[in-house]
Amino acid sequence: MTRAPQKRRLETRAKLLHVAAAIVQEQGYSGLRVEDVVARAGVAKGTLFSHFKDKDGLLAVLIGEEVTRLLDRMEDEGTPADVAALTARLAPHLDYVAQDRVIFDLLLRYSGTTAAEPDEVVAASFIRQVTMLTGWLQTLQAAGKARQDQPPELLAEGIQGFLNHVLGVWFCAGHANDASPAQALDPYLQAWLQPPG
Amino acid sequence: MTRAPQKRRLETRAKLLHVAAAIVQEQGYSGLRVEDVVARAGVAKGTLFSHFKDKDGLLAVLIGEEVTRLLDRMEDEGTPADVAALTARLAPHLDYVAQDRVIFDLLLRYSGTTAAEPDEVVAASFIRQVTMLTGWLQTLQAAGKARQDQPPELLAEGIQGFLNHVLGVWFCAGHANDASPAQALDPYLQAWLQPPG
DNA sequence: TTTTATAATTGACCGCGGTCATTTTTTGTT
DNA sequence: AACAAAAAATGACCGCGGTCAATTATAAAA
Numbered sequence: 001m002t003r004a005p006q007k008r009r010l011e012t013r014a015k016l017l018h019v020a021a022a023i024v025q026e027q028g029y030s031g032l033r034v035e036d037v038v039a040r041a042g043v044a045k046g047t048l049f050s051h052f053k054d055k056d057g058l059l060a061v062l063i064g065e066e067v068t069r070l071l072d073r074m075e076d077e078g079t080p081a082d083v084a085a086l087t088a089r090l091a092p093h094l095d096y097v098a099q100d101r102v103i104f105d106l107l108l109r110y111s112g113t114t115a116a117e118p119d120e121v122v123a124a125s126f127i128r129q130v131t132m133l134t135g136w137l138q139t140l141q142a143a144g145k146a147r148q149d150q151p152p153e154l155l156a157e158g159i160q161g162f163l164n165h166v167l168g169v170w171f172c173a174g175h176a177n178d179a180s181p182a183q184a185l186d187p188y189l190q191a192w193l194q195p196p197g
Numbered sequence: 198m199t200r201a202p203q204k205r206r207l208e209t210r211a212k213l214l215h216v217a218a219a220i221v222q223e224q225g226y227s228g229l230r231v232e233d234v235v236a237r238a239g240v241a242k243g244t245l246f247s248h249f250k251d252k253d254g255l256l257a258v259l260i261g262e263e264v265t266r267l268l269d270r271m272e273d274e275g276t277p278a279d280v281a282a283l284t285a286r287l288a289p290h291l292d293y294v295a296q297d298r299v300i301f302d303l304l305l306r307y308s309g310t311t312a313a314e315p316d317e318v319v320a321a322s323f324i325r326q327v328t329m330l331t332g333w334l335q336t337l338q339a340a341g342k343a344r345q346d347q348p349p350e351l352l353a354e355g356i357q358g359f360l361n362h363v364l365g366v367w368f369c370a371g372h373a374n375d376a377s378p379a380q381a382l383d384p385y386l387q388a389w390l391q392p393p394g
Numbered sequence: 395t396t397t398t399a400t401a402a403t404t405g406a407c408c409g410c411g412g413t414c415a416t417t418t419t420t421t422g423t424t
Numbered sequence: 425a426a427c428a429a430a431a432a433a434t435g436a437c438c439g440c441g442g443t444c445a446a447t448t449a450t451a452a453a454a
Contacts, residue, residue, distance in 0.1 A: 008420080009432065034411060044434040049412060108305070111362075114370050150388050157362070158385055164365065165308075165358030173311050188355055191347050196393035205450080206402065231441060241404045246442065 013051045015041050020058055029059065029102040056106060063103055064121025070096060071128055079139045083146065083193050084186070086136065090159075091182035093129075094167065098181050101171050111160060130156050137193075146193040155193065162188040210248045212238050217255055226256060226299040253303060260300055261318025267293060268325055276336045280343065280390050281383070283333065287356075288379035290326075291364065295378050298368050308357060327353050334390075343390040352390065359385040 019041040023032050034055055038045050052058040070093050080086040097103050107122065116123035133156040140146035146155070166184045216238045220229050231252055235242050249255040267290050277283040294300045304319065313320035330353040337343035343352065363381045 006431080012432080033409090035409090045411090046413075046435070047433055050432075055411065108365055110369060111365050149391070154384060154388060158359070158388070161358045161362030161385070162355070164361055165354070168305055168308050168361065172307060187351060188358070191351060191355070192389065194346075194393070196391070203401080209402080230439090232439090242441090243405070243443075244403055247402075252441065 009051075012041075012043060012047060016043070016048055016051060016058070017061060021062055024062060029063070029100045032059070056109075059102065059106055060110075060120070060122045063106055064125050066096065067093070067107075067125040067129075068121065071125060071132065075132065079136050081143075081145070082140070083189050086140070086193075087182060087186045087189055089136075090163070090185065091180075094163065094181040094185065097167055098170055104167050104171060108164060111164060130160065133159060140193070144195065147195045149196060158192055159189065162192065206248075209238075209240060209244060213240070213245055213248060213255070214258060218259055221259060226260075226297045229256070253306075256299065256303055257307075257317070257319045260303055261322050263293065264290070264304075264322040264326075265318065268322060268329065272329065276333050278340075278342070279337070280386050283337070283390075284379060284383045284386055286333075287360070287382065288377075291360065291378040291382065294364055295367055301364050301368060305361060308361060327357065330356060337390070341392065344392045346393060355389055356386065359389065 016037060020032060020037050023036055023040070032055075034045065034048060037058070038048050041048075048058065052061070073092070074089055077089065080089045097107060107126070110120075110122045110126050114127070116127060134152045137146055137152035137155045141148045141152060162185060166181045166188070169184065170181045213234060217229060217234050220233055220237070229252075231242065231245060234255070235245050238245075245255065249258070270289070271286055274286065277286045294304060304323070307317075307319045307323050311324070313324060331349045334343055334349035334352045338345045338349060359382060363378045363385070366381065367378045
C-alpha cells in the first residue's frame with residue numbers, strides 16, 4: 001500500500017477554484033455553469049465532482065473566502081460604539097449577500113451551524129460571525145448601550161434572524177425601489193437591543 | 198375573435214392538483230416528480246407547465262392550501278392571552294414547515310411579500326398571517342402583555358424573522374436530537390415582546 | 395355545415411447538474 | 425527496470441426540470 005502525496009490533486013483543485021472565481025467575476029454567481037468551469041480549466045466534468053460534493057460545494061468555497069475577507073475587515077475596525085454603529089458595521093456583509101440570491105440561499109443553508117467540517121469555509125465563517133457578534137454585544141452591554149436582561153448569545157442569534165429576514169424581504173418584495181437591507185435592518189436592531197425602561 | 202370558456206382547462210388543472218396532492222401524501226413534498234404527476238394525470242408534460250410556471254408553482258398551490266387550512270384553524274382559536282400562548286398558537290405552523298425543507302424554502306421565497314397576484318395562494322396566506330399576527334399583538338399590547346414601545350407591525354415582522362431563523366437552524370444543525378422549532382422559538386418571542394422595565 | 399380564429403394539449407427536444415465504470419498517472423516495492 | 429496498488433482523471437451516460445413549434449379540440453362567424 002502506498003500513501004498518496006497529493007501535489008497534482010491540489011493543483012487541479014486550485015485551478016478549478018481560480019477559473020471559477022474568474023467566471024464569477026465576469027458573469028456573477030448565478031451565471032456559473034459547471035461545464036464552463038471544467039472547459040476553461042481543461043479537465044473533465046467528473047474531476048470537478050471528485051473535488052467538490054456538488055456545484056454548491058464549489059460555490060461555498062468561493063463565497064466562504066469572500067465572507068472571510070469581509071469578516072477580517074470587520075474585525076479590524078473593532079467593537080462598534082452603539083447600535084447605529086453596529087448596523088453600519090454589518091452593512092458591507094448585507095450588501096454583499098444582497099447582490100445575488102445564490103449567496104443568500106447558500107448562506108442560509110449554513111446559518112445556524114454550530115460545528116464545521118475542516119473544509120467547510122462557509123460554516124466556519126458563520127460561526128466566526130456569531131462569535132464576533134456575541135463579543136461585540138458583551139461590550140455593548142457592559143457599556144450600557146444594549147439591554148442586559150438577555151445573554152449575548154441569544155441577542156446575537158436574534159440579530160442573525162433579522163439579517164435573514166431583511167434579506168428575504170429584499171429578494172422578494174422591494175429590491176431596487178426599496179431601502180437598502182442595512183437601512184431595513186436598523187429598526188429591528190434598535191428595538192431588539194434597546195435597554196428596557 | 199372568440200372568448201374562451203375554460204371548462205376543459207379547469208378540469209385538467211384540478212386533475213393535476215389532485216394527482217399531485219396524492220403523490221405528496223404518499224412520497225412527501227420532496228418526492229414529487231413532474232413526470233409522475235403527468236403520467237398519473239394522463240396528460241403530457243407540457244400541459245403541466247402551461248398551468249403552472251414551474252414545479253415550484255405547482256408546489257406553491259398545494260402548500261398554500263395547506264397553510265390556508267392552518268390559518269383557518271388558528272383564526273378560530275382567537276387571540277392568545279399571553280406570549281406563551283402565542284408560541285403555542287404558532288407551533289402547528291412550525292411543525293408543518295419543519296416536516297420538509299421544500300416547504301421552508303418555498304415559504305421563504307414568499308416571506309416579505311406585501312402584495313399578491315390573484316392566484317398566488319402562498320403570498321396571500323403569508324400576508325394573512327402577518328395581518329393576523331399584527332392584530333394579536335395589538336390586543337396583547339392593549340392588555341399589557343407585550344411591549345408598547347414599538348408598532349405592532351414591526352413586532353409582527355420581527356416574529357416572522359424569528360420563525361425563519363428557528364426553522365433555518367432546525368434544518369441545518371440539530372433536527373431530531375434538538376428541541377422542536379416551537380420550543381426554540383419561545384425564548385426569542387419572550388425577549389422580543391417583553392415589556393421594558 | 396363549412397370556415398376560421400383561438401384555446402388547449404402534445405411530445406420530441408434541450409440544458410445542465412451529477413454518476414460511475416473504465417483508463418491513465420503516480421508512487422512504493424522487489 | 426519491472427511490477428503492483430492506489431490515486432487521479434476521464435467522458436459516456438442518466439435524471440429531471442423546462443421549452444416550443446406543431447397538432448388537435450372547441451366555439452363563434454359566415
